[in-house]
Amino acid sequence: DTAVSQTPKYLVTQMGNDKSIKCEQNLGHDTMYWYKQDSKKFLKIMFSYNNKELIINETVPNRFSPKSPDKAHLNLHINSLELGDSAVYFCASSQGLLGNEKLFFGSGTQLSVL
Amino acid sequence: AQKITQTQPGMFVQEKEAVTLDCTYDTSDPSYGLFWYKQPSSGEMIFLIYQGSYDQQNATEGRYSLNFQKARKSANLVISASQLGDSAMYFCAMREGLSGGYNKLIFGAGTRLAVHP
DSSP, rough: OOOOEOOOOOEETTTTEEEEEEEOOSSSSSSEEEEETTTOOOOOEEEEETTTEEEEEOOOOEEEEEEEEETEEEEEESOOOGGGEEEEEEEESSSSOTOOOOOOEEEOOOEEEE | OSSSSSOEEEEETTTOOOEEEEHHHHOEEEEEEEEEEOOTTOOEEEEEEETTTTTTOHHHHHHHHEEEEETTEEEEEEEOOOOOOOEEEEEEEESSSSTTTTTTTEOOOOEEEEEOO
């Protein structure tokens, strides 16, 4: 059983399209995240939800909208895709917000915008 | 300012030898956590080891140990007896306490390790 699963694994789409990436965790965790890894492998946090409440919203274009229907799910919807959105998007979860809590990552979604 | 600095873009090591991957961090919080993650070519992020700022002893997990030097603000990862399967990207990360609310795990730029037979 995969602890943090995200779909799809690969997403190839045209500029201007709208797409969604889904994430689910079966660990019973309270906190979920979206990270973006660029072509230079740099990982940057985008959003974080704790108990379905948005607690981190980094300077991300408002074309990106996270949605957490329940604690186990955090989806990412992207409107009007641009070439620069091409990256690997990782979903992650942690039990809570304590400093020693490690993040469990999904296997990533490679988004290619053509 | 960079919160996490990994100065080695790439490292090579001979199989069965030990290797140290450098990581320095910058925070004014007295309470923070330091993590190392491994990303093999398959892309997943794998947790390796954790060190808390108040931990008195260096963390160890099997062949991984963290050389924590608080005064120098460094948290180097030591991999002993390298194996071919250790070839991967390695990321150092920090979670700040009071000012950061523990909300974010901030990553360094990573070090690509290649283990040669």
